[in-house]
Amino acid sequence: xxxxxxxxxxxxxxxxxxxxxxxxxxxxxxxxxxxxxxxxxxxxxxxxxxxxxxxxxxxxxxxxxxxxxxxxxxxxxxxxxxxxxxxxxxxxxxxxxxxxxxxxxxxxxxxxxxxxxxxxxxxxxxxxxxxxxxxxxxxxxxxxxxxxxxxxxxxxxxxxxxxxxxxxxxxxxxxxxxxxxxxxxxxxxxxxxxxxxxxxxxxxxxxxxxxxxxxxxxxxxxxxxxxxxxxxxxxxxxxxxxxxxxxxxxxxxxxxxxxxxxxxxxxxxxxxxxxxxxxxxxxxxxxxxxxxxxxxxxxxxxxxxxxxxxxxxxxxxxxxxxxxxxxxxxxxxxxxxxxxxxxxxxxxxxxxxxxxxxxxxxxxxxxxxxxxxxxxxxxxxxxxxxxxxxxxxxxxxxxxxxxxxxxxxxxxxxxxxxxxxxxxxxxxxxxxxxxxxxxxxxxxxx
Numbered sequence: 001x002x003x004x005x006x007x008x009x010x011x012x013x014x015x016x017x018x019x020x021x022x023x024x025x026x027x028x029x030x031x032x033x034x035x036x037x038x039x040x041x042x043x044x045x046x047x048x049x050x051x052x053x054x055x056x057x058x059x060x061x062x063x064x065x066x067x068x069x070x071x072x073x074x075x076x077x078x079x080x081x082x083x084x085x086x087x088x089x090x091x092x093x094x095x096x097x098x099x100x101x102x103x104x105x106x107x108x109x110x111x112x113x114x115x116x117x118x119x120x121x122x123x124x125x126x127x128x129x130x131x132x133x134x135x136x137x138x139x140x141x142x143x144x145x146x147x148x149x150x151x152x153x154x155x156x157x158x159x160x161x162x163x164x165x166x167x168x169x170x171x172x173x174x175x176x177x178x179x180x181x182x183x184x185x186x187x188x189x190x191x192x193x194x195x196x197x198x199x200x201x202x203x204x205x206x207x208x209x210x211x212x213x214x215x216x217x218x219x220x221x222x223x224x225x226x227x228x229x230x231x232x233x234x235x236x237x238x239x240x241x242x243x244x245x246x247x248x249x250x251x252x253x254x255x256x257x258x259x260x261x262x263x264x265x266x267x268x269x270x271x272x273x274x275x276x277x278x279x280x281x282x283x284x285x286x287x288x289x290x291x292x293x294x295x296x297x298x299x300x301x302x303x304x305x306x307x308x309x310x311x312x313x314x315x316x317x318x319x320x321x322x323x324x325x326x327x328x329x330x331x332x333x334x335x336x337x338x339x340x341x342x343x344x345x346x347x348x349x350x351x352x353x354x355x356x357x358x359x360x361x362x363x364x365x366x367x368x369x370x371x372x373x374x375x376x377x378x379x380x381x382x383x384x385x386x387x388x389x390x391x392x393x394x395x396x397x398x399x400x401x402x403x404x405x406x407x408x409x410x411x412x413x414x415x416x417x418x419x420x421x422x423x424x425x426x427x428x429x430x431x432x433x434x435x436x437x438x439x440x441x442x443x444x445x446x
């Protein structure tokens with residue numbers, strides 16, 4: 001135990017680069033209780049425990065929505081006290097708000113008041129990141145809000161997801177492309193579960209010339225000078241292969257009755273067009289792809305066909321001018337993905353995404369990657385957080401898992417404690433700087 005505490009203390013002094021978040025420059029910290037206690041991973045826990053609401057809270061919820069959702073959720077927190085998501089919530093409440101109680105129907109309003117009051121401090125979000133020893137955060141470009149927080153933020157680009165499925169839909173790649181084609185300025189992406197009845201695009205893709213015009217529009221509208229990378233998703237339900245012009249024409253003609261074959265053709269054709277354009281750039285942005293999570297009615301579940309990784313390996317090999325950083329959400333395929341990253345130079349792996357962000361899984365991922373991958377092919381942290389509060393909690397959870405794994409390595413004399421800390425520094429900090437182009441922020445650290 002002494003060794004674990006000692007290594008954890010040393011790891012706490014290692015600065016982190018948070019290479020993927022959804023934090024917003026207009027509200028870096030939590031605005032109210034919903035930003036911490038109704039974080040979407042906690043909503044899933046609550047829903048599983050019997051809470052009637054499984055959908056995410058709105059990006060900018062009204063007070064009525066917050067109160068309605070909290071009233072319905074409050075009775076169920078006692079049922080999820082065992083989960084690691086609740087552990088993260090406890091870390092936030094105890095260490096950032098001096099709140100030592102469980103959330104109940106009787107006390108949640110008092111906690112809400114504390115968080116709302118704290119959020120009025122304009123420096124609180126940066127203070128949370130300083131306490132977490134997170135030196136730089138990468139978030140969605142559309143959340144820059146006039147670049148008012150460029151001292152702590154760098155940016156990735158999320159606009160259209162050509163290879164991400166939607167629940168019960170087969171023309172998603174075309175829908176995503178139309179989403180961009182109908183905007184002169186890049187904005188927010190479509191949600192992971194989109195209600196297409198709410199979409200009313202002026203321009204619709206009906207022909208091959210429309211496809212090419214829309215892809216060219218998407219490519220030319222990307223503000224390359226402002227971003228480190230482009231973030232998207234690779235759905236495992238898609239069978240990845242090169243498709244022909246004739247196949248794309250046939251699939252377009254059948255859009256109204258599209259099925260799995262058409263879905264695959266749309267995704268492969270559009271993504272290949274885009275990759276070919278990017279490959280012509282002198283310094284193309286890094287491509288960040290999540291993989292291993294597929295749509296369910298409200299959120300996603302962990303799913304990854306074994307064949308998918310080797311279908312994707314052919315894409316990575318074919319586009320050797322591009323760099324791919326993969327975020328995995330399926331533990332069973334981590335070893336296979338490590339073998340691909342070992343053998344294909346332009347593929348690297350980053351941290352523990354969504355359904356892999358649980359302590360026991362994090363430890364397994366860290367352990368396998370330590371054994372199989374070079375230091376400069378793995379990034380050890382990203383929070384995927386929507387506010388600094390959850391970045392803080394996730395940073396602490398990850399450091400504790402790293403400490404536990406590294407203690408085991410020192411016990412078996414694979415390397416010394418000092419070597420363990422040096423390796424952790426490379427994975428948690430240096431690789432993100434070198435691979436992603438992250439840089440120091442203006443935060444003052446102890």
